[in-house]
Amino acid sequence: MTTASNPGRLYGVGVGPGDPELLTVKAQRVLLAAPVIWVPQAGISAESYAYSIVKNIIDESRQEVVRAKFPTNDEEAAGEVWRNAARDLAAHLEAGKDVAFITEGDPMLYSTFAYVLETIQEEYPHLPVEVVPGVSSVMAAAASAAAPLVHHGQRLAILPAVYGIDDLREAIALYDTIVLMKVNRTLLDALANLERLGLAGRTIYVRRATTERERVVRNIQELSAEDLDYFSLLIIRR
Amino acid sequence: MTTASNPGRLYGVGVGPGDPELLTVKAQRVLLAAPVIWVPQAGISAESYAYSIVKNIIDESRQEVVRAKFPTNDEEAAGEVWRNAARDLAAHLEAGKDVAFITEGDPMLYSTFAYVLETIQEEYPHLPVEVVPGVSSVMAAAASAAAPLVHHGQRLAILPAVYGIDDLREAIALYDTIVLMKVNRTLLDALANLERLGLAGRTIYVRRATTERERVVRNIQELSAEDLDYFSLLIIRR
Numbered sequence: 001m002t003t004a005s006n007p008g009r010l011y012g013v014g015v016g017p018g019d020p021e022l023l024t025v026k027a028q029r030v031l032l033a034a035p036v037i038w039v040p041q042a043g044i045s046a047e048s049y050a051y052s053i054v055k056n057i058i059d060e061s062r063q064e065v066v067r068a069k070f071p072t073n074d075e076e077a078a079g080e081v082w083r084n085a086a087r088d089l090a091a092h093l094e095a096g097k098d099v100a101f102i103t104e105g106d107p108m109l110y111s112t113f114a115y116v117l118e119t120i121q122e123e124y125p126h127l128p129v130e131v132v133p134g135v136s137s138v139m140a141a142a143a144s145a146a147a148p149l150v151h152h153g154q155r156l157a158i159l160p161a162v163y164g165i166d167d168l169r170e171a172i173a174l175y176d177t178i179v180l181m182k183v184n185r186t187l188l189d190a191l192a193n194l195e196r197l198g199l200a201g202r203t204i205y206v207r208r209a210t211t212e213r214e215r216v217v218r219n220i221q222e223l224s225a226e227d228l229d230y231f232s233l234l235i236i237r238r
Numbered sequence: 239m240t241t242a243s244n245p246g247r248l249y250g251v252g253v254g255p256g257d258p259e260l261l262t263v264k265a266q267r268v269l270l271a272a273p274v275i276w277v278p279q280a281g282i283s284a285e286s287y288a289y290s291i292v293k294n295i296i297d298e299s300r301q302e303v304v305r306a307k308f309p310t311n312d313e314e315a316a317g318e319v320w321r322n323a324a325r326d327l328a329a330h331l332e333a334g335k336d337v338a339f340i341t342e343g344d345p346m347l348y349s350t351f352a353y354v355l356e357t358i359q360e361e362y363p364h365l366p367v368e369v370v371p372g373v374s375s376v377m378a379a380a381a382s383a384a385a386p387l388v389h390h391g392q393r394l395a396i397l398p399a400v401y402g403i404d405d406l407r408e409a410i411a412l413y414d415t416i417v418l419m420k421v422n423r424t425l426l427d428a429l430a431n432l433e434r435l436g437l438a439g440r441t442i443y444v445r446r447a448t449t450e451r452e453r454v455v456r457n458i459q460e461l462s463a464e465d466l467d468y469f470s471l472l473i474i475r476r
Contacts, residue, residue, distance in 0.1 A: 106373075143250075154348075
């Protein structure tokens with residue numbers, strides 16, 4: 001998979017939901033060997049969540065850690081941003097260095113890596129890429145709650161947001177289980193309405209599964225403002 | 239979490255999609271330490287797929303490997319079957335032994351463990367249970383295809399089966415990406431029809447991701463009868 005000039009390989013590495021023990025053996029191997037660790041970072045946040053998961057196995061005296069600012073919302077995420085990000089990354093690869101791009105959870109599910117990957121595939125198709133899948137926060141949340149997501153034959157919907165009660169009601173009508181990736185006030189109000197109508201099934205809230213700040217709540221009436229966490233999700237089973 | 243009589247702990251351990259390097263560090267630790275390894279097995283199959291993934295780290299001279307027959311379809315899966323299975327398992331736990339129940343992929347997603355877990359929770363609520371999440375074949379397939387499943391803000395549906403073209407068309411209308419967990423002839427015919435209508439988007443077939451028998455096909459016209467494999471799936475992106 002290398003070209004004549006032997007470029008480095010880009011690894012998209014899922015580092016799992018939070019517990020460092022939920023890294024895969026392969027992710028550990030790749031992160032120990034890569035000369036360059038690429039850390040996507042929101043401009044404002046002090047430290048990357050993904051990096052906090054792996055920092056104990058990275059040796060900054062030996063490995064180059066590149067903290068790269070990435071957009072955190074869709075408005076910022078113009079093609080230009082990704083092309084610039086990909087260009088910096090490609091320069092390291094062209095210089096023959098392997099780069100491990102870390103993402104919390106899995107790289108193919110709601111990850112910044114997806115945009116970078118697609119830009120690299122388009123603009124630098126000669127550069128070898130390998131994706132190392134990881135444990136998603138969706139599975140980790142279900143594990144922490146000891147609540148199966150779907151049985152054989154059942155349908156699962158994963159939604160990043162819902163837009164009011166009708167939207168949610170439609171998903172509940174068609175799917176056995178729905179995972180709502182971010183918890184906000186509108187969503188909780190919509191859910192409370194559905195519960196009142198007897199349509200919401202069983203709802204479980206999980207915040208930061210597998211970390212020290214993990215919280216599992218089976219009665220969503222108990223949720224407070226501080227539970228509207230970026231790393232929280234809801235599992236709704238019909 | 240232990241009772242006065244100190245029962246063992248039941249671990250539901252996801253062993254990932256196939257590549258033994260995609261076990262998590264935690265799964266490895268639990269599997270090395272557990273005195274009893276529980277292997278769900280279809281009656282007819284010679285060896286369990288999950289067991290083939292971990293057999294190199296299990297020591298049958300030191301660990302008890304229980305190969306337990308489990309239903310492979312819904313018709314067989316009466317409550318009686320699960321109660322019997324849970325009773326055997328509970329007997330080992332009550333005797334103070336930890337039991338690691340292995341499942342391919344993740345234990346909360348289309349796994350036999352889900353039924354066993356629910357039966358244990360109902361009938362033996364005093365027995366401690368811990369679920370170790372794993373890399374699902376869904377994420378592994380996307381990784382092998384280097385094809386992101388969903389970007390920020392997009393909706394993902396995971397369907398075990400579809401029932402003809404209308405069913406599929408509805409899912410495609412509402413979701414950005416659909417993962418079809420099993421590939422069958424009806425499904426392929428329905429997809430070919432949708433492609434002809436320009437409604438199917440981009441479809442990628444992935445068989446046994448991360449194993450030696452892995453196959454990624456981006457043109458579904460190329461699929462043959464032997465690709466209708468139990469461990470194959472389709473990723474459809476709108």
